[in-house]
Amino acid sequence: MDAQRAAILEAAVELLAEHGYVGCSMSGVAARAGIATGGVYRHFSGKAELVAELFRVVVSREVAAVEQAAAGSGDLTSRIVAVVETFAGRALKAPRLAYALLAEPVDAVVEQERLVFRRKFAEVFTKWVEEGMRAGVLPRQDAALTAAALVGAVAEVLVGPLAAGSADPDTIPSLVTFTVRALGGNDARNA
Amino acid sequence: MDAQRAAILEAAVELLAEHGYVGCSMSGVAARAGIATGGVYRHFSGKAELVAELFRVVVSREVAAVEQAAAGSGDLTSRIVAVVETFAGRALKAPRLAYALLAEPVDAVVEQERLVFRRKFAEVFTKWVEEGMRAGVLPRQDAALTAAALVGAVAEVLVGPLAAGSADPDTIPSLVTFTVRALGGNDARNA
DNA sequence: TTAAGCAGTGAATCGCGATTCACTGCTTAG
DNA sequence: CTAAGCAGTGAATCGCGATTCACTGCTTAA
The missing domain is CATH 1.10.10.60 (Homeodomain-like)
Incomplete structure (x- = not known):
């Protein structure tokens, strides 16, 4: 069995x-x-296999949560808000896990899985950025690069609080603002 | 001696x-x-001390290079461009080193140093974001968060190419564009 | 000239977690 | 009922790099 x-x-x-x-x-x-x-x-067969699969399990849960959150809402902005809020919210609720996923030192085998993890999130973002460009809501840009940059940005902002202890309650809203601005979305261009 | x-x-x-x-x-x-x-x-005294100091040495070189590059140019935008170009350019020229600094798994002691490294870069950015806000060139924002996010964004975009082999020659210009837009700078808002 | 002291040697030792393996039951097909 | 086979045991073994230490030479000051 x-x-x-x-x-x-x-x-x-x-x-x-x-x-x-x-x-x-x-x-x-x-x-x-x-x-x-x-x-x-x-x-x-050994630790490598166990850990690789461990990461896959955890990652697919996270990706699923984010995709589901995004699927609910309608326009592009609310989708992005949903993604960032879900991603960051879950991370802050399970800090140790998030830190392990995003930043904790591991051996080479796992590192590959971590890259996969980040790439998967980036792909989710890429899809929406492209959609936004088609719809004319977002300016022309290298969608894959923007997506990777956003994943990195969100991760980096979270790692501080995760490594330390608590997070400023404004972290998530500020992150959302940053994201929308970085995408070049036509609302929320300032503030 | x-x-x-x-x-x-x-x-x-x-x-x-x-x-x-x-x-x-x-x-x-x-x-x-x-x-x-x-x-x-x-x-x-032991490996911990050696490695901690090793990181400090390498990091301070990088930070110095970036600060110097920024000091040369005048207005905010060109400074930011200089920072990103220098940071990314050096990383792509010494990929193994950059990868070690940005992402390679290490033990706990070094991880602290890595956080310091990223924080230092973030501080450099923070300074300029605040200056930009004072000058009215940048919209109001949480400067420290923006700075952290940008460090993460640049690092993330670079890690892909670093882990793989080569980088798209457009990487750096695209990164600069992203950065300016993410800051809300009033030129280069699109394209 | 002599002796203390420091840089350097490199083989032995440690620590620590991964991995193995001879062995113990349970389960199941014949 | 019996034997094969599989899940599980846990102590012994491995591998590997950090760390130690008794010892060697060089340098320097009295």
Whole structure:
């Protein structure tokens, strides 16, 4: 059965959310999953495979949350607002996890997954930027670059608060303002 | 004498630029500096101290380059252009080093230094954003947040090319355009 | 000239987590 | 009922880089 595989992954997710990547030792994950160290190797070829899949699981949850949030609202601006609010809001609610996803040092294998993570978000943004340009709401621009830049911008702004402790309550609104301005959206051009 | 300390650091810088953080093992650095492993411990209490100082050295060079580039030009826009061009240009010329500075996984001690690095750049930006607001060239905004966001944006856009191989030659101009627009600068609002 | 002291040596040791493996039960097909 | 096979055990082993340390030479001051 593969319920165990899922259970082990869930244990790893918990540890990641509690203690970050360092907390995800094979023995730690095994213990949390309620099995012995060696048991993990029945389901994963090694740490690399476990961790890669761990990241994939967590990332797809985040991407799904963001896409769903965006799907709800209508015009471009409210979509972007929804994306940033969801992304940032979730990050601030699960700081340890967000930090692990965005910035925490990990080994090379995982780093690849992290790049994938960021690229996925960037792709979501790219889609909307292109749509905005077609609709004439946004100025001409390199959509992929803008998207990557926005992902970086949001991540960077969040990492400070995440690494420290608390965040200014204005962080999210300010971030939204920045995003809209950076896109060149025709409302909210100032303030 | 402390010429040796400097020589060891320089060896570490070389290794960092060639092979990234992973290349900076104590024995590797010692070998490159032309001394035996143990010798390094005459000058540094341990790896943590060595690496922290290594980062400080490299970072201060980068910050100095950027500040100098900005000091040359006159109006706000050209300063910003200079900053982004310098920062990105240097990064693309020394990709391994830039990657190590911006994104490569490292241990906790170094991570602190990395945050310092990014904060320093953000501070440089903050100064100019505030100046721009005073001069009425830029709209009201949370200067520190904008600055952090821009550092993140530039870093993120660069990490892709750095991790892969080559960069689109339009990367830097596009980045400059993005930056100006994100600041809300009154020229270059589109295109 | 002698002795203290410092830079440097490099093999041995440590620490730490990943990985292995001989072994224990349970489950299930024949 | 029996034997194969699979999930799981957990102590031993590995790998790897940081760190230590007894020892070697050079330099310098008395």
